[in-house]
Amino acid sequence: MHIMEGFLPVKHAVGWSLATLPFMLLGLNAIKKQTTNKPELKMLLGVSAAFTFVLSALKIPSVTGSCSHPTGTALGAVLFGPLTMVPIGAIVLLFQTLLLAHGGLTTLGANIFSMAIMGPLVASLIYHLGKLVKLHLGVTIFLAASLADLLTYVTTSFQLALAFPDASGGFLTSFIKFSTLFALTQIPLAISEGFLTVIIFNMLNRYNSRELAALKIFEKKECLRQ
């Protein structure tokens, strides 16, 4: 999903980097606050980062005949809020950029924006909406993770369409072209990511219900239990 190195015009590269900056600062601040107030949650934060590490390393074949990978950012966004995932997602992206030539330094800002800002924001939004309408927690987590994954790639398509509008059809035609590639490829992967996130949530619920309670995930003794 990452935009390849050098494949964003300078103006766009700088623009997306600047747009990312405030979220990054807020995110660092959020992590600092969370780890000083509740140091016992550090390990859980590590698990959220590790989950993103694993999922974004898995290149999975899709029905369109292309491969892509999930993002894994929803878990941490639901547990710790969207801002916390900004620096964590950025670390994963930096790792892939420097060691794997996957993504790029010049496109890092844009990639952080789609994967580490938009994805977690969507996840968090869906999670709170689901809670509001008292949707089953498992279903809520599934939707939050799937849609965060999908919207990450829609954002990438948006960014590319903005930088490379179609000569005749303009932005929209270009957006359709990119999202046909990215978003369609991503649909089965997004569903997989939804399931995987619910699985790890079930496991956390089993082994770490106390920590989840500290994060107010299960209010009024609400459980994933059916």
Add this chain to the structure above:
Amino acid sequence: MKIKRQQNLLMLSLVVLLTIIPLVIVKSPALKADGKEAELFTGADDKATLIIKELSPEYRPWFSPIMQPSSSEVASLLFSLQAAIGAGFIGYFFGSRAKGANTHVNANE
């Protein structure tokens, strides 16, 4: 707890299915002009660069990666390393919590 475990297994099997189905149903494309078989299941990112080239043929990437894995084998090594680090940490976490949590879970049941 048993129901939950079955749920997890069911979801995991669905993930496996979702991964395998494309491998079975996607037919390999027609031969390319030079008679070579077109590659299937390449990265979506690479295909995006093809779209960019089609949309604005005059665009040239202005920066290239500082370090390229020297072959796809080396790249897959690094990708599996990334997954292993993550999975290792998650495994360690659950392993270290399993003992203490069991008493807690039992108290809940």
